[in-house]
Amino acid sequence: MSVLSVRNLRKSFGGLLVTNNVTLDLAAGERHALIGPNGAGKTSLVHQLSGQLSPDSGSITLAGRPIHGLPPERICRLGMGRSFQRNTLFTDLTALENIRLAAQSVTGPRWTPASLIAKNQRLQDVATDTLTRIGLAHRADTTVRALSYGECRQLEIGIAIACQPKVMLLDEPTSGVAPSETRGITELIRGLPSSMAILLVEHDMDVVFAVADRITVLHRGAVLASGRPDDIARDQAVRDVYLGSGSF
Ligand SMILES: Nc1ncnc2c1ncn2[C@@H]1O[C@H](COP(=O)(O)OP(=O)(O)OP(=O)(O)O)[C@@H](O)[C@H]1O
Ligand SMILES: [Mg+2]
Numbered sequence: 465m466s467v468l469s470v471r472n473l474r475k476s477f478g479g480l481l482v483t484n485n486v487t488l489d490l491a492a493g494e495r496h497a498l499i500g501p502n503g504a505g506k507t508s509l510v511h512q513l514s515g516q517l518s519p520d521s522g523s524i525t526l527a528g529r530p531i532h533g534l535p536p537e538r539i540c541r542l543g544m545g546r547s548f549q550r551n552t553l554f555t556d557l558t559a560l561e562n563i564r565l566a567a568q569s570v571t572g573p574r575w576t577p578a579s580l581i582a583k584n585q586r587l588q589d590v591a592t593d594t595l596t597r598i599g600l601a602h603r604a605d606t607t608v609r610a611l612s613y614g615e616c617r618q619l620e621i622g623i624a625i626a627c628q629p630k631v632m633l634l635d636e637p638t639s640g641v642a643p644s645e646t647r648g649i650t651e652l653i654r655g656l657p658s659s660m661a662i663l664l665v666e667h668d669m670d671v672v673f674a675v676a677d678r679i680t681v682l683h684r685g686a687v688l689a690s691g692r693p694d695d696i697a698r699d700q701a702v703r704d705v706y707l708g709s710g711s712f
Contacts, residue, residue: 466525467492467661468513468631473522473532475512475685482508483519484685490631493658497672498665500682501706506665509682510635513663514546515539527630540570545629545660547620547637553608559619560604563591563626570627590626598622598652614645621652632656635665650674669707673697681706 468490475483482505490496498506511517513524515536524532531539540546553562567590595601598618603611611619617637624632637653638646650671656662666672672679673693680690681702689699696702 467527469525471523474520482685486687490661492661494661495675495677496663497676497679504682505685506682507635510633514544514633543630545624545627546633547624555608558605558607559600560591563594563622566623567626594622594626614641617641629660632660632662638668638671
């Protein structure tokens with residue numbers, strides 16, 4: 465059974481069709497990469513899955529529940545975690561505080577004063593465990609402002625992990641990251657618990673082929689191909705529009 469099921473999704477910006485009848489499934493624990501040229505509609509699709517954008521038509525089902533059209537906070541609480549293409553961290557807070565806040569916002573009671581969040585042992589444990597998992601335990605008390613760019617991207621993934629999602633959406637987690645840090649982020653993604661399915665948007669084919677057990681290629685908003693990595697790498701239509709351009 466699919467944990468995430470997208471059926472005939474469509475979205476236009478004015479006359480521009482950015483999501484053209486997209487159908488996509490993620491099985492529980494699946495590592496699914498979404499690739500395609502710049503402007504293919506990958507981020508627009510992710511925004512619809514997380515609720516930042518409303519689809520014009522079609523359906524999105526998360527663990528059997530229709531979620532299309534719900535607000536992002538609700539979709540997040542139902543088990544959709546995400547990291548953004550741009551950093552969205554609280555720069556004056558520490559790495560630990562950023563994760564604790566995220567865990568509280570999704571898994572804790574709402575409207576909790578900051579002073580109480582700091583005293584909540586369960587949230588503290590989730591935040592500490594998460595920092596260890598993402599390899600940033602030694603940076604717990606460092607403010608985000610003092611972290612490297614790659615560490616910020618790691619922390620963003622940590623924030624999504626702390627929310628214990630059923631599906632994790634990762635939009636270009638290695639973009640702009642130094643090659644030495646890309647390897648660490650790739651290992652971090654590979655090491656995520658199999659209890660969460662992953663939809664990974666990524667241009668770096670080394671990362672895609674290291675992580676994915678299935679790849680979907682978007683082109684002009686539509687699914688051009690979907691299948692096992694080996695089959696996608698050999699697919700002539702995919703090579704013509706994307707992989708053949710030297711990125712593979
Ligand atoms: N809010 C918006 N209003 C109008 N057009 C938009 C909006 N957001 C995105 N677009 C357009 O939709 C198309 C798809 O953009 P999108 O960001 O989804 O592509 P992408 O596949 O994520 O590209 P990239 O690989 O560069 O991140 C582009 O032509 C873009 O200019
Ligand atoms: Mg994008």
